[in-house]
Structures are given as C-alpha cells and as structure tokens.
Amino acid sequence: MPVLLAPEQAPSLTNLLASINTAGLNIFIAGEPQPNPVIRGIGSLQQAGPDEISFLSNPRLKNELDACKAAAVIVPPEIFETLGPRNLPYALVRCNQPYLLYALLAQWFDQHRVNQLPAGIHPTAVIHETAQIDDNVHIGPHCVIEANVHIGQGTRLGPGCVVGEKTVLGRNCLLHARVVIYHGVQVGSRAILHSGCVIGADGFGFAPDPSNQGGWAKIAQLGGVHIGDDVEIGANTTIDRGALDDTVIGNGVKLDNQIMIAHNVRIGDHTAMAACVGVAGSTVIGKRCTIGGASMLSGHITLGDDVHVSGGTAITSNVSQPGRYTGVYPFAEHVQWQKNAAVVSQLSQLRRRLRACEKNQD
Amino acid sequence: MPVLLAPEQAPSLTNLLASINTAGLNIFIAGEPQPNPVIRGIGSLQQAGPDEISFLSNPRLKNELDACKAAAVIVPPEIFETLGPRNLPYALVRCNQPYLLYALLAQWFDQHRVNQLPAGIHPTAVIHETAQIDDNVHIGPHCVIEANVHIGQGTRLGPGCVVGEKTVLGRNCLLHARVVIYHGVQVGSRAILHSGCVIGADGFGFAPDPSNQGGWAKIAQLGGVHIGDDVEIGANTTIDRGALDDTVIGNGVKLDNQIMIAHNVRIGDHTAMAACVGVAGSTVIGKRCTIGGASMLSGHITLGDDVHVSGGTAITSNVSQPGRYTGVYPFAEHVQWQKNAAVVSQLSQLRRRLRACEKNQD
C-alpha cells in the first residue's frame, strides 16, 4: 500500500500543484463535486482511493477512468477535452505530460513522508583529520571517510558508507547505507547512490606472465572514475576505475541495480540502463541511449547516440546508427526448443543444401 | 572436508534419527555389522568415512553403494528391499525421501557445529530509541537500527546490518553480516537473508523530462517490499521497493545469490530461483515455479503456477501453461558457431528461398 500522509499534513489539490514546478505543463483543473480535494497520496487508476491523486499517461487505458475512485486524476489534453464537461466523481487535472507530473508529485510526497537526515556527523563515524566536510552534511553511523576526501555541501551519507582517499563528492548527493567509493573518484552534484554499490574497484587487467606457468601479472589500475552531475546508481552496481585514464559516467546517467561497468568505459549524458547489464572494458556509449535489462556489451566497441538495446541482447560490435537493436533467442516449450536448437547447429549446412536445391532447379 | 563433530558430541544413529522429525518418512534401520554406529557427520557416497552417514537419493547411482565406506546409508524402499538381507559393511536406513532426510540431518549437524549467536545487543550497535526489539534478539557489532523498526522475537542480526525506518522483521529470522533493508519493508518470520543483499532500494523509474534535453525526472518510489514467511534470499541479491504499491515475495520463496527483483514484481509461494536471474518490473510469477540460473524475465508479463524455466532463458511474453520452457542459443566451437550464426541473420531470407524452391516443384 502506498504512503498516505496524515490528513492534517496533506495539502489540497491546488496547494499541492502550487508547490511543484509545473512550468510548461499546461496545468488546468476542472471537475465536480470536489473542486479542491485534500490529497494524501498517489495511486494507480485501479488502486487509488478517495484521498489520492491518480494519472492517465497512456490514452489506451482510458477505460480505467470509469471505475476510478481517486480524488483527482491527471490526464493529457486530448482526454481532458472529451471528459472535461461531464460530471465526474473526481477532480480532473489537465497536463501536457501526465507521467512527468506524476514523477514530480511522487518526489513531493517522498520528501514529505521520510524524515530527512539531519546535518551532523554521527559519533561512531571515523573521519580523517584531513577530510574537508562542507556545511550541512550528514554522515551516518559507522561511516569511514579517509584522508583528503572532500564532501560537498548538503550531501548525506547513510550508515556504513566508506569513502576512500582523495575522493570528491559534489553537493546534495545522497548515499544510501553501505556505499563504497574507493580512492581518487570524482562524483558530481545531486548523485543518488544505492546500497551496496562499489565505485572505483580495480579494473580487471592482467598480463600473461611466462615466468609463472599459465600465470598472470596484475596490471595496477592507475586511473579513476569520473561521474557527472545528476547521476543515479542502483544497488550492488559496480563501476571500476580505469587502467590509465578514467572511467567516465556522463551527466544525468541512470544506472539500475547490479550493473557492471568495466574500466575505461565512457557513457554519454542521459543514457539509462536497466538492471543486470554488463559493459566490458573501454566501450564507449553515446548520449540518450537506453540499454535493456540483462544486456551485455562487448569491450572496445562504440555505440552512437540514441541507440536503444532490447533486454537480453548481446551487442558484440559497433552500432553507429540510432535505432532499436535486439538479439534474443526466442524461448519455447522445452521439447519444441530442443528440435529447433538442434537445427541451429546445422544452419550453415542447411544453407548449403538449399543452394544445391536451387541450382538443381536452374 | 565436511564438518565432523567430536566423538564425544556425536550421537548414535538411532539417537540422531530420534532427534529429527521423521514423521511420514517411513524410517526403518537394518544392517550389520554395526547396528547403531556413532555418526559424526554426513558425506557423499564416495566421500563419507566410517564416522559418517550418507544417502542414495538417485537409484541410478546404486553402484556407488559397493565401495561406500560410510557408517550408515539412507536408501529408498526399493533399494532397501534388494539390499536389506545382505551382509553390508554399513547400517542401512530405509526412508521414503532420502534427499529430504539428508536435508533434515544436515540442518541438525549445522545447528550442532556452529555457535548460536547469543541474545543481546552489541555495544557498538546503534539502535534508535523508538525501535522495538522483542525478546531473545541478537544484534551484532556495528548494526544500525533506525526509528520505529520492530524486530520480532528470536531474530538474529550478524555484524553490520542496517534496518531502515519503520521496517518490521518477524520472528526467528537470521540476517547474516551486512544485510541492508531500507525503510518501510515487511519481512515475515524465519527469513534467512545472506550478506550483501539489499531489500527496498528504489525501483528504477524515470519520466522523460522535456525541460531538460534528453533528461529524466526521478519517479520517487513510494511503495515498499512485502516478504512472506520462510523466505531465503541469497548473497548480493536485490529486491526493489514498489513505485506505488509493494513488491511482493510470497511464503516459502527461495532466491539464490545475485538475483534482481525489480519494483512491483509479485512472486507466488514456494517459487525458487537460481542465481543471477533478473526479473523486470511489474512481472507476476505464479506459485511453485522454478527459474533456472541466469534467466531473465521481461517486465509486465505473467507466468502461471508451476512454470519451470531452464537456465539462461529469456522469457519475453506471458506463459500461462505449466511446463518447462527453454531458450538458449547452443554453443559450439567458435569457428563452427561463426558459420551458423551468420545464417541466423539470414533466416527469413532462407525461408523465402525455400518457399520459392517449393513453388518451383509444384
């Protein structure tokens, strides 16, 4: 069940919308019988109760409006025009971008339900004397801040975070519990880092060492990690430090959980990756790409801007043109799959036989 | 090498079996020359020594009984009947479910070899004054328990766990070292959570924000996570909180390591998933399903009850019928694979050419 503010803390619909930056969203409110209901939370069209606001972002779900019990519903202009005149059981909010307005409302409710971490350093945190901690920073219990770290104003660290030597965190970042950042990492402002993520571990580099039969000599990883502004990094995601130069994560990049970014990868601004993606070393990804969950990208390849990779796809060579790319073996009932998979291993032979058939017909 | 209790701590075979709930297992002991040996541990048929008990669960491995050096062997009734009369070097234990009896014995030995964590709160733990800690709870060093948490009777937390505001843990749970649970999560009784798992991090939700070229507005995740009773969650597995409603893990669900459960996924009772599985957002999985390792399930799909997915399979659409489903590209020697993979990219063309051949023959 979603959060519900206590009635005395909840705003009216007009006050709620007034407290959000709705510039450009073309907001207009109509509706009967409650033109200005109190809004205690947000719900989906099917689940929202009489204290909640809901939204219709996909016009194809228009039918769900009929049974909706919300106090208010956000709809796009084309829906607003067809519904506006009718006598509706909820307040109707017109908006050019209902999904974006939902995002902004959810942020508002989140900020008003969770106790904000107060500024201050918990007495169990271990802070090196050379670390520079700016104003209004929260450092939770059992954190460890090493030498020459700089933590920008307004940044908050949950319990058990570790920040290595000479690492720099920008302003107003939020590190959830137990984030680890190694030494020499740069993180921009307003980053959100989830629990268990590890930034700056050694890239995976070894040179064959013939003096040691079948053995390997470790290539120390001398680069760092450079993370732009407004980046979010999911739980247990790992971003390795570069071998010589830095691994680079652009501004506004969003990474889901359990993603692996290898050394010297470069990710362009505003690219988003769903969970369980692996990106091998030195690969370069453009701006505004989306990478579906459980995809893998080979090393030393380049993806241009606006490339969209479907989930579960292995990208093994350069992709220069914008567009959507897919490569997933279709699943089937096991017995059926066995028959088809067997033929996959004979495909080149099959093609030869087809050519022979064609020749015979000439 | 498996654990071995010291001889003075080890039980006799009959005492061991008497200390376990064997109701319905149809246990009967026969055998020579040692009708009641001392049992110090458990071993496989090949590895078990003269102080250990072993088991045969797969009748096809019957030949391994000949060389078995165990003190006692558990066998199913059909094997017991063929062997029982013979003069065997080990005690023979008949059981309807040898594998289940092995599980129960292993639990017994595990409980008798590991020092149980004593009740009590380590002085380095940081516990909010509003947290409610029931009787007989162990809280290890450097744990952090936030405001309004409730921890049920008999629950044990290893070192470095973090439990967020308003989260509720049931009775007799075991959290190994360094588990993180965010705020507002419900965990039932008898859960086992392994190190590094993260429960309740934000689901991955962003709305395109045209005011910010190519940028994203974060959709705050207002739902929680609801985990039933008797759930086990593996090391470094992540389960995200819901966007509006909760992510739901049913009773008796077993999740291996490094699994990713996205926001608003619902998993039915007794479903088990092997390691490295990813389940994308809002997908619903039925009861008693098994999901093989490294599989991925797309978002917004539904799997019915008793669906079994082979390892490495991408499930990209609804599966309503019980059964086994598979989709894995068969591997081959690289050179052979190159030939076949090239044809995969021409398959629809190949089919066209085959049709042409067929037409020519009409």
Add this chain to the structure above:
Amino acid sequence: MPVLLAPEQAPSLTNLLASINTAGLNIFIAGEPQPNPVIRGIGSLQQAGPDEISFLSNPRLKNELDACKAAAVIVPPEIFETLGPRNLPYALVRCNQPYLLYALLAQWFDQHRVNQLPAGIHPTAVIHETAQIDDNVHIGPHCVIEANVHIGQGTRLGPGCVVGEKTVLGRNCLLHARVVIYHGVQVGSRAILHSGCVIGADGFGFAPDPSNQGGWAKIAQLGGVHIGDDVEIGANTTIDRGALDDTVIGNGVKLDNQIMIAHNVRIGDHTAMAACVGVAGSTVIGKRCTIGGASMLSGHITLGDDVHVSGGTAITSNVSQPGRYTGVYPFAEHVQWQKNAAVVSQLSQLRRRLRACEKNQD
C-alpha cells in the same frame, strides 16, 4: 588522468627499471635526446605526456609511435630494431614482453602513490579474544573478526570487513572495504578481495518437502570454501560454501566483479573469468581457462584445461577439448531481428521442408 608522482619523488628511467624484477625480459635502453628521463607516470601512446613512459604491445599500433609525446616508450625487439638507430623524441626501451613490463611498472607506481595501510588494529574494530592476528597486520575501522580466526602476517583489511568464525587468511592479503567472509573459509596468501564480495554464503540447496505443499526443506551447507594463493576476487562477486565438501578456487585464479560461483564448483589454477559470469553448482573448470563476461556454465559439467569461452555464451554440457567456444544470438536492428527470430521457432519444420524438396529432386 593517470597518476603523476611529484617530480621530486619520481625516478629516472634507469632507476625505475632497476627497481623492478625484469629478469628474462631482455631489457635494453636506447634513444635520444634524453637517454635517462625522469618518469612520473604511465600513459597510453596517445595520452602519455613528456613525464611519462608508454608502451607498444601490439605491433599493429606502430603508427601511433609517430605522434607519441612520452618520455620513454617500451617496444618489442622487432620494433626496436627498426626504430633503434633513428633519432627519436623519446627514450626507446626494448623488452621481450612490453605488456608484462607495463604491468610491473603499473604495480610500482601504484605502490608509490597510495599510502600503504599501516600495521595496527583500529580501535573501532571488534576482535574476538580467540582470534590469532599475526605480525604486521592492518585491521581497519569497524571490522569484525570472530572467534578462532587466524590472520596471516602482513595481511591488510580495509574498513568494515567481517571475517567469520574459524576462517583462515594467509599472508599479505589485501581485503578492500566491506568484504564479508563467512565461517570456516580458507584463503591462501597474497589474495586481493574487492569490496562487497561475499565468500562462503550458503549454497542454494533445498529438498522438496511433501509435508509442506510445494515447499522446501533447507539443506544446510556443511562444506566450506578453499581459496588458493594469488587469487583476486572482484567487487560484489559471491562464492558459496559447499554442501558437504568444499568449493575450491585454485592458485592464481582471477575473478572479475559480480561473478557467482555456486557450491562445490572447482576452478583450476590460473583460470580467469570476466565479469557477470555465473557458474552453477558442482561444475569443474580446468586450468588456464578464460571465461568471457556474462557467460553462464550449467551445473554438474566439466570443462577441461585451456578452454576459452566467449562472452555471453551458455555452456550447457561438458567441454573436454581445448579451444574457443561461442554461443551468442547475433543482434540486429529490431525489425530485422523479429523476422529472423520468428524463423528460429520453425527451424525443425524448415529442415523437414528442405528434405522434402531434396527428395522431390531425386
């Protein structure tokens, strides 16, 4: 940007090479105008500046030498012979194994830039009275060392590590922040364990329990984990303990991030795995294998020595012959993929139709 030592700390080229074990590398220095430059760091051929040393390991990149601004460049003998006589802007270093020399130099610079963790136990660490801590060990803040642990000489633990009961760590290991090792694990000497890795969590074992409809009985995992010497384990990688016997990681094995090694897997010496690989239970991998990123290996199979698996490949059966093995569905533009993927599901039917065509031609 890579590390640069301060000029007063940086060695001359000859001193640098003299401080490294270059036995067998056939080192020889030539070059003008600076026969013995000061070397402050390492850079790639394109990026290295006039204070840095660079290297050419792939003779095909020979053209990049022309614009190289480094102070010194390491080249293989065949390149050295063609360039040696010329008047070059950098010192030229001949070496049989330029990539290996680069690795050794990178190690040298890494050791000289990072403050070594001093011996000593941080006062916030919680050490059980029965733990045996040898000389010259560093234990960081908030570490927890349980009963009867043995930590070998020179081993260093970063902040927040947890080492479970009776676990043994060899000499000169480096555990980065927040490594968790469960009870009863053996780790050899010179291991490097990265943050978030979890060694010794329970293997995933459950017996169907008919007394509990659709339910499971946990199989307690009584084995341990045995890790050889010179092993590196990446961030958030998990290695589970064995069911009865140990999970075994050979000497010199290198595991990247987010790898999952299930119970009772055995990995031969010097095998290396890239990130996101999953190895299911009881699988045996030979020596000197390389496993590409995001590959998965089924359980209960055997790979021989010198098997090389391409990234993204599912190995589902035994591989006895050395060689390279691949199995990845080729990606394509989505619309093109849809056409081909549809045919994949009809392959056995397609083969039948082809046979019919062939028969008609007979």
